[in-house]
Amino acid sequence: MQYDFENPMIAVDLLVFTIADDRLKIVLVERGEDPFKGRLSLPGVFVRKGETLDDAAQRGISEEAGLSDIYFEQLYTWGQLDRDPRRRIISVSYLSLVDCARIHLSAGERTSSAVLYDVEDLLSSDECLAFDHRDIIAYGRERIKNKTEYTRIAFEFLPEEFTLPQLQRVYEILLGRQLYKANFRRKIAPLIEDTQKMTSGDAHRPSRYYRQKPDAE
Amino acid sequence: MQYDFENPMIAVDLLVFTIADDRLKIVLVERGEDPFKGRLSLPGVFVRKGETLDDAAQRGISEEAGLSDIYFEQLYTWGQLDRDPRRRIISVSYLSLVDCARIHLSAGERTSSAVLYDVEDLLSSDECLAFDHRDIIAYGRERIKNKTEYTRIAFEFLPEEFTLPQLQRVYEILLGRQLYKANFRRKIAPLIEDTQKMTSGDAHRPSRYYRQKPDAE
DNA sequence: ACAATAGTGTCTGTGAGACAGTATCGA
DNA sequence: TCGATACTGTCTCACAGACACTATTGT
Numbered sequence: 001m002q003y004d005f006e007n008p009m010i011a012v013d014l015l016v017f018t019i020a021d022d023r024l025k026i027v028l029v030e031r032g033e034d035p036f037k038g039r040l041s042l043p044g045v046f047v048r049k050g051e052t053l054d055d056a057a058q059r060g061i062s063e064e065a066g067l068s069d070i071y072f073e074q075l076y077t078w079g080q081l082d083r084d085p086r087r088r089i090i091s092v093s094y095l096s097l098v099d100c101a102r103i104h105l106s107a108g109e110r111t112s113s114a115v116l117y118d119v120e121d122l123l124s125s126d127e128c129l130a131f132d133h134r135d136i137i138a139y140g141r142e143r144i145k146n147k148t149e150y151t152r153i154a155f156e157f158l159p160e161e162f163t164l165p166q167l168q169r170v171y172e173i174l175l176g177r178q179l180y181k182a183n184f185r186r187k188i189a190p191l192i193e194d195t196q197k198m199t200s201g202d203a204h205r206p207s208r209y210y211r212q213k214p215d216a217e
Numbered sequence: 218m219q220y221d222f223e224n225p226m227i228a229v230d231l232l233v234f235t236i237a238d239d240r241l242k243i244v245l246v247e248r249g250e251d252p253f254k255g256r257l258s259l260p261g262v263f264v265r266k267g268e269t270l271d272d273a274a275q276r277g278i279s280e281e282a283g284l285s286d287i288y289f290e291q292l293y294t295w296g297q298l299d300r301d302p303r304r305r306i307i308s309v310s311y312l313s314l315v316d317c318a319r320i321h322l323s324a325g326e327r328t329s330s331a332v333l334y335d336v337e338d339l340l341s342s343d344e345c346l347a348f349d350h351r352d353i354i355a356y357g358r359e360r361i362k363n364k365t366e367y368t369r370i371a372f373e374f375l376p377e378e379f380t381l382p383q384l385q386r387v388y389e390i391l392l393g394r395q396l397y398k399a400n401f402r403r404k405i406a407p408l409i410e411d412t413q414k415m416t417s418g419d420a421h422r423p424s425r426y427y428r429q430k431p432d433a434e
Numbered sequence: 435a436c437a438a439t440a441g442t443g444t445c446t447g448t449g450a451g452a453c454a455g456t457a458t459c460g461a
Numbered sequence: 462t463c464g465a466t467a468c469t470g471t472c473t474c475a476c477a478g479a480c481a482c483t484a485t486t487g488t
Contacts, residue, residue: 003263003265003266004265004266005226005227005263005264005265005266006226006227006263006264006265006266006268007224007225007226008224008227009222009223009224010222010223010225010296010307046220046222046223047222047223047296048220048221048222048223049220049221049222049223049305050298051223051298052296052297052298053294053296053307054296074293074294076291077270077291077294077309079227079264079269079270079271079309080269081267081268081269088266090227090270090307092294092296150367163467164467164468165466165467165468180450180451180452180453181467181468181469182451182452182453182468182469182470182471183449183450183451183452185468185469186449186450187449187450199459199467200459201459201460202459202460202465202466203459203460203461203464203465203466204458204459204460204464204465204466204467205457205458205459205465205466205467205468206458206459206466206467207466207467207468208467208468380440381440381441382439382440382441397477397478397479397480398440398441398442399441399442399443399444399478399479399480400476400477400478400479402441402442403476403477404476404477416440416486417486418486418487419438419439419486419487420437420438420439420486420487420488421437421438421439421440421485421486421487422438422439422440422441422484422485422486423439423440423485423486424439424440424441425440425441
């Protein structure tokens with residue numbers, strides 16, 4: 001007995017997260033064509049012949065957000081049958097974290113312009129997103145929260161040099177709760193090294209700039 | 218300008234781990250046909266039309282190891298161009314953990330019989346595995362080690378009722394180091410509830426059987 | 435009584451949490 | 462001097478690590 005196997009198209013969907021205005025944001029585009037014309041969706045590209053999944057993700061990120069040299073990791077692969085009403089498409093989602101100062105949103109070819117959306121607002125609203133993209137975003141947001149606890153991904157939201165109050169705010173946003181200054185600094189101390197630079201111009205005590213220690217764990 | 222997009226076949230490759238003889242083992246099959254004829258490989262199936270990825274994984278597990286109702290989770294999706302010398306195949310790998318008493322290895326249709334292999338021995342040997350399956354196994358083994366630390370996956374290697382010495386041995390094997398009895402029991406205590414049953418017949422003090430607490434975190 | 439394994443009590447050090455205090459800028 | 466934010470000191474408590482001790486079976 002012979003079976004029919006799938007030869008679906010492979011899409012790479014991108015979750016580009018950043019922090020702006022003290023909120024976690026994600027890059028979304030408004031779909032310019034059916035299905036889901038006019039709905040918000042994740043930016044994404046189809047995988048080309050001769051292109052790996054990682055390559056496609058990288059290309060998508062630079063096309064949609066004008067970014068290269070960015071942290072990204074594979075998130076999950078979505079294979080529900082009815083994800084796309086037209087035909088079967090398998091979506092490999094990628095999680096990407098970036099300092100908002102580096103983002104340059106550009107109108108993609110098949111999409112209207114990309115915009116930053118507040119993630120918590122989006123997930124608690126009843127806004128209808130294209131495909132299963134609401135689920136994907138929720139999954140990505142969970143992953144970020146979890147990895148914040150036991151990795152250094154939070155650093156990816158900041159430039160190379162940053163102050164501890166900035167870093168603490170990033171952690172607070174990602175974890176969704178307030179942290180104590182003194183405890184936070186003790187915990188982070190082994191992961192950073194100080195520069196000689198300080199903030200200046202603010203009407204209060206200046207803050208030292210640090211950078212990530214290239215070091216081990 | 219038009220691009221050629223991929224319409225690859227989608228495979229699901231299965232990492233079925235278990236513990237036997239106080240060692241972490243994995244189910245492998247010897248390939249019956251080219252490419253890599255005669256090499257060890259992960260059991261796998263192609264995704265059929267109308268079948269989700271999870272469905273395909275479930276089907277593969279029951280075909281190759283005679284198992285249903287088993288813990289499994291998606292691991293990673295492998296999309297290198299030259300994974301398969303014939304044509305492009307995207308592989309979605311699944312991690313599955315199972316009590317070895319439940320495994321019934323059966324000869325698949327396209328494979329010779331499935332066998333349990335010692336994972337540490339395999340990874341430290343220079344045995345040549347089919348495709349990129351050595352990388353996939355190494356990745357899965359890492360994932361298990363990590364999740365052992367902050368989830369309860371270790372319980373999946375045991376039957377519903379188990380003794381604490383058994384459970385401790387599972388943890389020790391997965392983590393690759395010895396643990397102190399007293400500390401281990403204190404840490405596990407909130408996750409389990411005791412049955413009234415005890416081991417018997419051994420020439421030493423009997424051990425109580427416990428089960429997992431259905432409870433919260 | 436002994437071998438063998440199951441199970442407990444307790445000391446110690448580390449680190450998270452909580453909070454109060456001090457320091458340094460511009461205006 | 463004051464408002465504002467940066468930074469530090471320290472107490473407490475929970476918990477992991479280490480290790481010594483007791484308990485219960487079959488032979």
